[in-house]
Amino acid sequence: MQNRPSWHRYFMEMALLASQRSTCLRRKVGAVLVRDNQILSTGYNGTPKNLSHCAEVGCLRDKHKVPSGQKHELCRGVHAEQNAIIQAGLNGSSTKNAVLYCTNQPCSICAKLIINAEIKTVIIADVYPDELAEQLLLEAGIELIQYNMETKELTRLI
Numbered sequence: 001m002q003n004r005p006s007w008h009r010y011f012m013e014m015a016l017l018a019s020q021r022s023t024c025l026r027r028k029v030g031a032v033l034v035r036d037n038q039i040l041s042t043g044y045n046g047t048p049k050n051l052s053h054c055a056e057v058g059c060l061r062d063k064h065k066v067p068s069g070q071k072h073e074l075c076r077g078v079h080a081e082q083n084a085i086i087q088a089g090l091n092g093s094s095t096k097n098a099v100l101y102c103t104n105q106p107c108s109i110c111a112k113l114i115i116n117a118e119i120k121t122v123i124i125a126d127v128y129p130d131e132l133a134e135q136l137l138l139e140a141g142i143e144l145i146q147y148n149m150e151t152k153e154l155t156r157l158i
Helices: 007-019 080-090 108-116 131-140
Strands: 030-035 038-044 099-104 121-126 143-147 154-156
Touching: 007 030, 007 038, 007 080, 007 099, 007 121, 007 143, 030 080, 038 080, 080 099, 080 108, 108 131, 131 143
Parallel strands: 099 121, 121 143
Antiparallel strands: 030 038, 030 099, 143 154
């Protein structure tokens, strides 16, 4: 039998591939929503449809010297997790009990959307310091798991 990637590696690599479509100048993030090992939707961070990309008009957060992890609303971009949830809705796919694979840990705004979308598990490649996001996911009973691409190990964060 040939050496096939695990489901976790397969979906995380797809999230990494999606991140390459990002138009964000600060952080390229990709997300894949999955249920029963079937892809519901993908997303990456970037400006809303038909708006100028940050590469064309500059980064609002850089312009205002906003530190990473603060004032998420001061950004032209839509987060990868948000785009994946929106695309699932536009395509008529329920996100209930889905698993979200994301290259980075969700922020508090995305955590609230994940909770209301009834996503049950979030699997990330890299952590992102947002204590409120972790607290919200914990309180909602949503698993947050880190997948290490090198060791292929899963570590439950909450």
